[in-house]
Amino acid sequence: MNPDFEQRLAAWLDGALPPDEAAAFEAELEADPALAERAANWQVNDRFIADALAPLAQAPVDDVLLARLGLAVAEPRAAALPQAANDNLPWWRRHAIVMGSAVAASMAAVLILSTQAARQPRPDDLSLALETTPSRGTARLADGRTVQPTLTVRAADGRWCREYRMEGGVGLACRDQGRWKVEAKGAGAGPDATAQIGLAGGADGSALDAAYARLGASDPLGADAEAAAMASGWNAR
Amino acid sequence: MAGHGAVPEDMRTAIIAALPRLRRFCTGLAGNAHDGDDLMQSTVERALSRSHLFEPGTRLDSWLFRIARNRQIDLARTSQRRGAQVAVDDLPDMMGEDGQQTVDNRSDLAAAQRALQAVPEDQRAAFLLVVVEGLSYREAADVLDVPLGTVMSRIARARARIEQVVGRSAGAQP
Secondary structure: OOHHHHHHHHHHHOOOOOHHHHHHHHHHHHHOHHHHHHHHHHHHHHHHHHHHHHHHHOOOOOHHHHHHOOOOOOOOHHHHOOOOOOOOOOOOOOOOOOOOHHHHHHOOOOEEOOOOOOOOOOOOHHHHHHHHOOOOOOEEOOOOOEEEEEEEEEOOOOOEEEEEEEOOEEEEEEEEOOEEEEEEEEEOOOOOOOOOOOOOOOOOHHHHHHHHHHHOOOOOOOHHHHHHHHHOOOOOO | OOOHHHOOHHHHHHHHHHHHHHHHHHHHHHOOHHHHHHHHHHHHHHHHHOHHHOOOOOOHHHHHHHHHHHHHHHHHHHHHHOOOOOOHHHHHHHHHHOHHHHHHOOOHHHHHHHHHHOOOHHHHHHHHHHHHOOOOHHHHHHHHOOOHHHHHHHHHHHHHHHHHHOOOOOOOOO
16 A cells, blocks of 8 residues: 555544545545545554553542652642542544443542632632533532533633533633633533533533523533643643 | 742643643553653653743643653663663564563553554654544644654554554454
């Protein structure tokens, strides 16, 4: 198989071909079953390897590891930050993949936001939780309430927005100058309503529909894109 | 060297948030969990000691991936000097000789690792960045400090090699 075909196949799989070249390549695949089979093999291999490695990014980052890496939080203020950023959820990335039970189990992971922090609820606890908790992770606020971010979108004005569940309701907050500000709240499924949170639908999204429409929100980010946005400190790309 | 105390809090938080993916990248690059953890630790140590070199507004995860890849190159040089190089074709058998690896052989992860370790390191890094970590070709080219066209050819060669190693496809599983 010639290298030119292989490079175009790779670029096509990665969505890196310009639209006209992609169309031409797809026509080639349709015309040649052998090429099409090869493309399918590559895709299967990609998916197999990405799936096999996915759990590595879900294992909890515990205190022992953080200490070993020199990342343990020491100052009192920092105690309000998550001790672990785990559950970097898998697989609604480029290829839609069925989730296994092991993943559902890992969703039970809870991030403790604070055990030693101030007993008083801090006004920006929610903001901190949304800043650092992956969707489907759970953060416990200093006052004992739990927050589960469920999805991340981009508003038309470029702000990041996240839907979350808290206290039996749903909310939508957008990031503005380093703080997550609540844009809308509504009644909805409580945090215990389901063991497996909807991927794209969020909770009872109807309560937030008006806010989503007003914000001109994008489709939800995949887990990796969300992790990347989080890792970049929610900077614009 | 800037001590850890000089590392801004938001950066430390961002590094922690990026750790799961860094661990995955390092493990795929290194070939096993133990070496992957060593690589991750070495990467984080370097990131903390050079945090002042991080350009705000750029992706921290990409920066960590870049450091990891460079650390891996250093480590490979060291092990070559020790004569610890392993012939790629011997790899599957060798992995079966180790008790722990024999247990792991049952898992998809071990199968994926065997396929990955048969791919030359520079191609493997490109493959992991794009296919597993979801970076664009442009982003991967920046991480690896190579032209875009080099990333394209490396990823294509990686996939061709994986195809060769696993036979028809790795997905032939129950």
